[in-house]
Amino acid sequence: MELNQEAILKAGKIAQQVRAYSKTLVKPGVLLLEIAEKIEAKIEELGGKPAFPVNLSMNEIAAHSTPTYNDVQTAKGLLKVDFGVHIDGWVADTAETFNLDTNPLHQKLIDTAKEALKQALTNITPTTPLGSIGKKVNDTATHAGFQPIHNLSGHSITQHDLHAGLTIPNYDTGQSQPIGEGLCAIEPFMTSGVGRVREGRPSTIYSIAKEGNVRDPLAREILAFIEAHYRTLPFCARWLYKKFGTRALLALQRLEQAGILYQYPQLIEESGAPVAQAEHTILITKTKTIITTG
Ligand code: MN
Ligand code: MN
Numbered sequence: 001m002e003l004n005q006e007a008i009l010k011a012g013k014i015a016q017q018v019r020a021y022s023k024t025l026v027k028p029g030v031l032l033l034e035i036a037e038k039i040e041a042k043i044e045e046l047g048g049k050p051a052f053p054v055n056l057s058m059n060e061i062a063a064h065s066t067p068t069y070n071d072v073q074t075a076k077g078l079l080k081v082d083f084g085v086h087i088d089g090w091v092a093d094t095a096e097t098f099n100l101d102t103n104p105l106h107q108k109l110i111d112t113a114k115e116a117l118k119q120a121l122t123n124i125t126p127t128t129p130l131g132s133i134g135k136k137v138n139d140t141a142t143h144a145g146f147q148p149i150h151n152l153s154g155h156s157i158t159q160h161d162l163h164a165g166l167t168i169p170n171y172d173t174g175q176s177q178p179i180g181e182g183l184c185a186i187e188p189f190m191t192s193g194v195g196r197v198r199e200g201r202p203s204t205i206y207s208i209a210k211e212g213n214v215r216d217p218l219a220r221e222i223l224a225f226i227e228a229h230y231r232t233l234p235f236c237a238r239w240l241y242k243k244f245g246t247r248a249l250l251a252l253q254r255l256e257q258a259g260i261l262y263q264y265p266q267l268i269e270e271s272g273a274p275v276a277q278a279e280h281t282i283l284i285t286k287t288k289t290i291i292t293t294g
Helices: 005-025 032-045 104-121 130-143 217-229 237-244 247-257
Strands: 049-058 061-063 078-087 090-099 154-157 182-186 189-191 197-208 261-269 275-277 280-284 289-291
Touching: 005 032, 005 078, 005 090, 005 280, 005 289, 032 049, 032 078, 049 090, 049 197, 061 078, 061 189, 061 197, 061 275, 078 104, 078 275, 090 104, 090 154, 090 182, 090 275, 104 130, 104 182, 104 189, 104 275, 104 280, 197 237, 217 237, 217 247, 237 247, 247 261
Parallel strands: none
Antiparallel strands: 049 061, 049 078, 061 261, 078 090, 090 280, 154 182, 182 280, 189 275, 197 261, 280 289
């Protein structure tokens, strides 16, 4: 598929501005709901759309946590802020981790995740083997006395498709397969635990799993809205609650039961240890590799 380089770079530029903005916003004690909504509003204000709900995952929750519409949790601990911007379906996906207490282990996890990302991003060309990127992440982890999360990985991105098929590992898989040209997100996760995640509670983040029809008029109306506004990108109950009120929650339940929607589970470090993440999106071309989000 032809890449829309202009849209890709514009989404990346907006993501850079939103990252800077998020640093002014993420403070201990601030409502997670306020952080998520302000980040999503800033993305729109700058001319983009959220590519997925802002993920605010705390401590041992590695990913797939977004505030509910009536969330009362406040920011604390080791907080990962992972958000995406899209322009016409072309996504910039980026994350960083905030240390909201004085725990030195948390800071070391953050520094190691950032260093692993920096190492992984060094000298990427279309011929770079996937295994060698994972090796850099793993080497950085073990040097610091940590583990990468083995069953979380980076991913290729195509238009309206956040996880487009290619997996970019966070450990040495031995794969000689080259990364190739195109758009990719690289995202090392670091932990002091065993280095795997398990599925936790439902996240209220969904995406369309398969085409299908429902008889229920309410579910039908909500599905039409989802198809028109989010297409195949993830969305959350909070967004639909804002538009349709509590009846959206019932419709989501029906659509999930019918197998039309998939609800992502939260992903939790298996041993309950804290997790830090760092992520950038890159555009790999024959002649150069651009970090669109950094
Ligand atoms: Mn991300
Ligand atoms: Mn990603």
